[in-house]
Amino acid sequence: MAKRPKTIQCPECGGTAALETRTDVVEYKGHKAPVRVAGHWCPKCGEAVFEGDALEKRERAFLELRAKVEGVLSPRHVATIRERLKLSQRRAGELLGGGPRAFQKYESGGQQVSVPMANLLRLLEKDPRRIGEISQGTAASRKARPGASAGAIQGSRVVVRRTTAARLRSSRRRGR
Numbered sequence: 001m002a003k004r005p006k007t008i009q010c011p012e013c014g015g016t017a018a019l020e021t022r023t024d025v026v027e028y029k030g031h032k033a034p035v036r037v038a039g040h041w042c043p044k045c046g047e048a049v050f051e052g053d054a055l056e057k058r059e060r061a062f063l064e065l066r067a068k069v070e071g072v073l074s075p076r077h078v079a080t081i082r083e084r085l086k087l088s089q090r091r092a093g094e095l096l097g098g099g100p101r102a103f104q105k106y107e108s109g110g111q112q113v114s115v116p117m118a119n120l121l122r123l124l125e126k127d128p129r130r131i132g133e134i135s136q137g138t139a140a141s142r143k144a145r146p147g148a149s150a151g152a153i154q155g156s157r158v159v160v161r162r163t164t165a166a167r168l169r170s171s172r173r174r175g176r
């Protein structure tokens with residue numbers, strides 16, 4: 001983390017704001033959650049200035065609160081479930097939908113998880129072994145239409161093509 005000055009001039013009132021770790025409060029639709037963050041707090045007007053890690057920590061706290069209030073999965077919860085399923089972010093997006101960057105967005109809070117995706121993830125959280133059924137289903141459908149899948153993955157990264165090819169080979173071997 002970049003070194004921050006002990007005091008700065010308050011952008012609101014010009015007073016002297018000192019760097020301190022305090023409990024701040026994030027709010028969403030009238031609900032509140034506390035979060036400990038370092039920032040420059042102005043004693044004169046009450047303004048606080050956050051940057052870098054502190055801003056991110058505050059943002060995460062806000063996303064957790066919003067998810068709780070809205071009854072959807074929070075970014076951290078999505079990551080926990082995905083890790084239990086032993087999937088990379090890329091693989092999770094390919095298998096469960098949304099595309100290779102979907103889980104990166106869900107887990108950073110850049111995109112909220114849809115209700116159908118949240119439902120699917122909650123079911124898989126209860127019984128992670130069932131991810132195997134989805135894996136096999138995907139391999140089988142690619143095996144049935146090798147030409148179509150080769151076209152569909154054009155333009156994606158080499159890693160994806162290799163993974164697909166390896167899976168195709170292993171499913172063919174099993175089939176014979």
Ligand SMILES: [Zn+2]
Nearest residue numbers: 010013042045
């Ligand atoms: Zn001030």
